Structures are given as structure tokens and as C-alpha cells.
Amino acid sequence: MMRPMKLAGSELMFGDGCLEYIKSVPCERAMIVIGGSSVEKNGTLATVEGYFHEAGAETTVFRGVEPDPHFSTVRRGADAMLEWQPDLICALGGGSVMDAAKTMWVIYEHPELDSLEKILATKPLPKLRAKARFMCIPSTSGTASEVSRSVVISDDETGHKHGIGDMEMMPDIAIVDPQVARTMPAHVTAETGMDALTHAVEALVSNRANYVADVLAEAAALDIVKWLPRAYDDGDDMEAREMMANASMVAGLAFTNVSLGIVHSMAQTIGGFFPVAHGRLCAILMPYVIDWNSADARAKAVYDALAAKVDATDFATVVRDLNRRVGIPTLAEAIPDKDAYFANLQQMAEISLADGCTKTNPIIPTVPQFAELLEKAYLG
Ligand SMILES: [Fe+2]
Known part of the structure; x- marks a missing residue:
């Protein structure tokens, strides 16, 4: 039997300059998750933070999501979220950053899911969004994690990659601005x-x-x-x-x-x-x-x-x-x-x-x- 289709979360923005949409997003405390320093060097992070600030939101940045992210990185990011208590999580980067941030979000909402084994064993995942909504701003054009329900996270001990798919992890807001992918x-x-x-x-x-x-x-x-x-x-x-x-x-x-x-x-x-x-x-x-x-x-x-x-x-x-x-x-x-x-x-x-x-x-x-x-x- 056919499965129900879901085409992205509630807000899908695309096209040149759509990054400005951030200014319209209701938010008080945003945690921006990034990978390496490229979004800092090319000015994208400053632009994103500026738009949040213009809208009256406070921001903090979690840095250092590596390519093919490991669960230990997810765990660190989730701890940072539990401390900062964001009402919006903004993943700014490629697929690895978006996948890691989605998984951090799961732990932030449900701290009892504190290991990769527990998350893998929980099907379906419990409801998210009691604490924060989730925004993706992709800096690459390929993984489509901004409109997908899935993530790939590596096990720290074995190195093996685990795919997790659950509709709860569909980002609420996807902002697909080609300017962000320019560099x-x-x-x-x-x-x-x-x-x-x-x-x-x-x-x-x-x-x-x-x-x-x-x-x-x-x-x-x-x-x-x-x-x-x-x-x-x-x-x-x-x-x-x-x-x-x-x-x-x-x-x-x-x-x-x-x-x-x-x-x-x-x-x-x-x-x-x-x-x-x-x-x-x-x-x-x-x-x-x-x-x-x-x-x-x-x-x-x-x-x-x-x-x-x-x-x-x-x-x-x-x-x-x-x-x-x-x-x-x-x-x-x-x-x-x-x-x-x-x-x-x-x-x-x-x-x-x-x-x-x-x-x-x-x-x-x-x-x-x-x-x-x-x-x-x-x-x-
Ligand atoms: Fe792929």
C-alpha cells in the first residue's frame, strides 16, 4: 500500500536572496550549528546572525561538526542545547551539519535518548518540537537533509554509519538560498x-x-x-x-x-x-x-x-x-x-x-x- 507523502516541513523557502526570510521567523533564542570555519570566513554566519538579531532574537553558535559526524559530536551539541535552551535550532552547513543537528535536537527534546543505541532502538521517535523548532540552511547542493526525514550518524567505536529515518526529524523550515552555496x-x-x-x-x-x-x-x-x-x-x-x-x-x-x-x-x-x-x-x-x-x-x-x-x-x-x-x-x-x-x-x-x-x-x-x-x- 502507498505510504503518505510529505513534501518538506511547514516552510520551504528557495531562490536567490531567500536567506532574509530568517527575519520573519518567530524566535527568541536560536542555536546555530555549523561545521568548519568556511561559513565564518565567507560571511554567511555573520549574515545569518545579523538577520536573527534584527528580528530581536539572541544567538549562540555550536561549532565543529566534522564530516561524517560521530555520535560524540552529537552528544556535545545536545549538551550545549540543554544548557542554552534554544527555541529554534538552525543548522547552517552541509549534510553532516544538518544530520548532526537533527540528532542533537532529538536528544535536546528527549534527554533520556542519550546514546546512539537508544535512538536506533526507538521506533518511531517520540514527538519533537516541545522545546524548539528546527531550521536548515544548506551550504551545499546535494544531501537534501533540509527536506528529508533521515540522518546518517557514525558510531564512535566501530566507525560504521547508521541511517535513521523518522518523519519527526523533517525540518520545519528549509531556507535554500544559492548565495549560501556560492563559495x-x-x-x-x-x-x-x-x-x-x-x-x-x-x-x-x-x-x-x-x-x-x-x-x-x-x-x-x-x-x-x-x-x-x-x-x-x-x-x-x-x-x-x-x-x-x-x-x-x-x-x-x-x-x-x-x-x-x-x-x-x-x-x-x-x-x-x-x-x-x-x-x-x-x-x-x-x-x-x-x-x-x-x-x-x-x-x-x-x-x-x-x-x-x-x-x-x-x-x-x-x-x-x-x-x-x-x-x-x-x-x-x-x-x-x-x-x-x-x-x-x-x-x-x-x-x-x-x-x-x-x-x-x-x-x-x-x-x-x-x-x-x-x-x-x-x-x-
Ligand atoms: Fe546521498
Whole structure:
């Protein structure tokens, strides 16, 4: 049976200059969560704080969310929230910052959920928003955490990445202003853009796909193929930046409702063993998964229809060409330690099968078939 669709939280703002919307948000005490120093250096943090202050709100900043955030960082952020008592949490950054802040919010609202094990075991999550509403301002165009119900958090001890999905974690307010993404480095533009393309393509072939999600995901996929090279070549091309910000968000509206597939299962798994950016892994794996899924007639029809709309015959080739065009390396280049990769292959195959994204893939591989895919993706 179809599941109910939810297209973002209560307020979805997008387009050049929409950051100013902050001034209209009722708030007394905002806690702004950031990652590294780039949003400070490029002036975005000061602009965001300025808008809050103009609206009469006090602000404080929690700094230092690392890429692929660990639960210990979430715990520290939650402690800072419990002390500051914000009525609005504002995640300003990429997917890691938004995911970590969402999880901090869960603990802030329910301090008894004080470990990753407890949060993972609590399904569904209890109601949030008794203490604070949640705002996302993405600084990259790819993860779509600003419109998604899910997060990925790493276990401090094992390093493994755990995906948590729950409608309660859908941000209330998403402010998707391409100006915030303007200073994103070219390689991050490429990686996050390819992550967004993967979201769109996996949503289209998901075995939970539906009409509304298809409309969104197809538009996003076609726009990303068209606009990513321009955004990659020239970060100041604001038309391309805006198209990528919007397409990423729209792909997110789709996938958060119909889920993903085994590109994500394997990317999340490999990323738990080797420090390679999520979008980079998705980009590398996608053509191999398109070939694998093409044994399914419905998936093949989806890929062929996408290829036809970009004047090509094979969508896996479209992705391979796009990867080359935007500087995505091979898996062997991304993970030079071949022995370590193959030593972990069997375990990675097992974890990929257990990943939550696997169950919505058109054809579910066995463990040996996952191992074969992981091997093929490495050997090229
Ligand atoms: Fe992703």
C-alpha cells in the first residue's frame, strides 16, 4: 500500500536572496550549528546572525561538526542545547551539519535518548518540537537533509554509519538560498551534485516509486545532468548554482518519501570503512548499479527514458561521462589501498545487504552478488 507523502516541513523557502526570510521567523533564542570555519570566513554566519538579531532574537553558535559526524559530536551539541535552551535550532552547513543537528535536537527534546543505541532502538521517535523548532540552511547542493526525514550518524567505536529515518526529524523550515552555496569548492560542487543525481535516479527506480515522486525526481535528474557542469566550472554562475540548489532539494522531496537503493547501501558502507566523501562514492558506484538494475524491465525503462531525454542511449554512460566531466576519480584512485579494500570486501557486502536502502532497490543482490558489485566497482 502507498505510504503518505510529505513534501518538506511547514516552510520551504528557495531562490536567490531567500536567506532574509530568517527575519520573519518567530524566535527568541536560536542555536546555530555549523561545521568548519568556511561559513565564518565567507560571511554567511555573520549574515545569518545579523538577520536573527534584527528580528530581536539572541544567538549562540555550536561549532565543529566534522564530516561524517560521530555520535560524540552529537552528544556535545545536545549538551550545549540543554544548557542554552534554544527555541529554534538552525543548522547552517552541509549534510553532516544538518544530520548532526537533527540528532542533537532529538536528544535536546528527549534527554533520556542519550546514546546512539537508544535512538536506533526507538521506533518511531517520540514527538519533537516541545522545546524548539528546527531550521536548515544548506551550504551545499546535494544531501537534501533540509527536506528529508533521515540522518546518517557514525558510531564512535566501530566507525560504521547508521541511517535513521523518522518523519519527526523533517525540518520545519528549509531556507535554500544559492548565495549560501556560492563559495562551495568545485570538487564539493561535483560530489554533492552527483549525490543529488543519485537521489533522483534511485527514487525513480525505487520499488516504492509513485507518480508525485517521479515527477519531482525526473525533473531533478534532468536538471542536474544539464546544470552541474556549469556550476562545477564557475561557482559564481548563479543561474547554475540556483538550478543545482533547487534540483537537489526537489530530488530530496522525492527520495525522502520513496527511499533509495543499493548505490546508497554500498556508498554508506564503504564510507564507514574508508574516508571517502559520500557523493564521490555514489557517483562512482551509480553506473555499476544502473547496469545491475537494468535486468529489471521497469528500472531499464526508467533509465532508457532518462537517457532519451538527454539525447543518449545508455544512462550509465551518461553518468560515467558526467563523472569524468566533473573530476570524479575512480574507486581505485579514491581508495589506493587495494589490499585493505579487498580484505574488507566480504564484510562490506554483508553490511550493504543489511542497509535500509537495499529493500527498495529493484533487484536485491545476495551477499556474493554485493561482493561482486563491490569488486567490479573497484577494478573498473
Ligand atoms: Fe546521498
